[in-house]
Amino acid sequence: xxxxxxxxxxxxxxxxxxxxxxxxxxxxxxxxxxxxxxxxxxxxxxxxxxxxxxxxxxxxxxxxxxxxxxxxxxxxxxxxxxxxxxxxxxxxxxxxxxxxxxxxxxxxxxxxxxxxxxxxxxxxxxxxxxxxxxxxxxxxxxxxxxxxxxxxxxxxxxxxxxxxxxxxxxxxxxxxxxxxxxxxxxxxxxxxxxxxxxxxxxxxxxxxxxxxxxxxxxxxxxxxxxxxxxxxxxxxxxxxxxxxx
Ligand code: NAP
Numbered sequence: 213x214x215x216x217x218x219x220x221x222x223x224x225x226x227x228x229x230x231x232x233x234x235x236x237x238x239x240x241x242x243x244x245x246x247x248x249x250x251x252x253x254x255x256x257x258x259x260x261x262x263x264x265x266x267x268x269x270x271x272x273x274x275x276x277x278x279x280x281x282x283x284x285x286x287x288x289x290x291x292x293x294x295x296x297x298x299x300x301x302x303x304x305x306x307x308x309x310x311x312x313x314x315x316x317x318x319x320x321x322x323x324x325x326x327x328x329x330x331x332x333x334x335x336x337x338x339x340x341x342x343x344x345x346x347x348x349x350x351x352x353x354x355x356x357x358x359x360x361x362x363x364x365x366x367x368x369x370x371x372x373x374x375x376x377x378x379x380x381x382x383x384x385x386x387x388x389x390x391x392x393x394x395x396x397x398x399x400x401x402x403x404x405x406x407x408x409x410x411x412x413x414x415x416x417x418x419x420x421x422x423x424x425x426x427x428x429x430x431x432x433x434x435x436x437x438x439x440x441x442x443x444x445x446x447x448x449x450x451x452x453x454x455x456x457x
Contacts, residue, residue, distance in 0.1 A: 214347060218439070219243040219287055219294045221274050221332055222301030224253035226405035227354065230428035231298055232256050234436050236265035240296065243287045244269045247301070266291060274301045274328030275320075284335040293339040295349045296439050299329035299377075302354060304370040304407060318369045325373035326380070329353055333384060333395070341391040348392025350439045353381050354431075355399040357454040374399070378450050385448030394447040396438040400431045401454025421456030 218235050222228040224246035232242050233256075242260050244267060246253035253269040260267040270286050272279035287294055302325045305317035333351055340349030358367070359374035378397055385395035402408055402416045404425040417423055434453045437443055 214295070215292060216240045216296055217243070217287065217291045217294050218296040218298065219245060219270075219283070219332075219336075220298045220300055221245045221328070222247070223298075224249055224256055224269075226407060227400065227403060227428045227431050228298070228300040229256045229259075230432040231300065231435050232260050232267070233263065234429070234432040235439075236260040236263040236267070238436060238440070239265075241266040241291045243267070243283075243291060243294070245272060245274070245283055245301065247271070247273050273324075274299075274332055275323040277331055280328075280331040280335055283332075284339070288339075293346070294336055295340060295347070297332060297336040297349070297351045298354065298435060298439070299332055299351070300354045301328060302356075302373075302407075304367045307366045309365055310368050313367075313369065321367070321369050322373050322376075325370070326376045329377055330380060333380075337384075337388060337391075337393060340393050341388060343391050346392070351384070351393065351395045352435050352438045353377050353395070353397040354435075355381070355397045355450055357399050357401040357452060357457055359399060359450075361457075381450065382448045389447055394438075394443070396443070396447060397450040398431060398434045398438065399450050399452045399454065401426055401452070401457045403428055403431055419457065420454070424455065426453060426455055 218240040223232045223244035272283040340346040356374040358371035363371040381397040
């Protein structure tokens with residue numbers, strides 16, 4: 213049987229690392245991408261290998277085309293062509309109103325969250341699509357509940373970037389539906405990671421119907437469903453994992 217090769221962008225920590233660990237338990241070979249924190253990536257690789265999976269780390273900024281080319285080519289030669297992709301790398305920028313945000317924050321957020329996901333998805337389609345000689349595959353984009361909440365006062369640009377990611381998910385899913393590729397998104401709510409920050413917990417939890425933060429592993433479970441053949445007839449959706457929020 214053909215091996216399943218999963219690339220997780222920003223797989224070094226947080227939600228991405230949880231996805232790598234679940235995938236390791238389910239027989240995927242795993243390429244862990246990171247941008248700057250190599251030690252975290254190597255720690256996740258160690259955990260993946262302890263679970264008996266084949267893995268590798270690959271540095272690269274998903275918003276830089278040359279890096280994305282290098283990331284995919286490195287995976288090609290180490291594990292084989294990517295058959296599954298999770299576009300997880302993302303940033304919010306500092307929490308402020310729009311009128312206090314600088315242009316660099318807006319640009320960087322859109323470049324990583326939107327352009328980065330598109331560059332990686334394009335490289336993946338070139339390998340997965342039956343039109344390009346591939347055997348199919350699955351892509352999951354990590355959106356956010358912010359896409360439909362708007363995040364006023366926090367980071368409206370981030371919310372907008374995730375809304376863009378969701379319409380990209382729908383459009384690409386329909387574009388490649390006959391080429392063996394499914395494309396879906398997962399929209400987490402408030403998940404306890406470095407990005408969400410412990411200081412916001414008390415502020416956000418009262419607005420969550422379940423009155424608690426989610427865990428990275430709860431997000432990873434939804435991602436694994438959408439990557440797997442258990443969701444064979446599901447494409448173009450956004451699955452919300454947000455405790456009712
Ligand atoms: P996190 O803990 O801040 O981790 C971010 C990951 O992305 C790290 O592995 C980081 O690599 C990587 N990364 C950042 N910029 C990158 C770039 N330009 N190229 C490649 N990798 C890059 O974040 P998280 O909370 O796990 O969030 C993961 C995803 O879930 C994001 O898309 C986020 O928007 C989404 N999300 C999170 C929450 C939440 O509450 N945490 C809620 C909704 C959605 P380094 O370690 O090298 O810096």
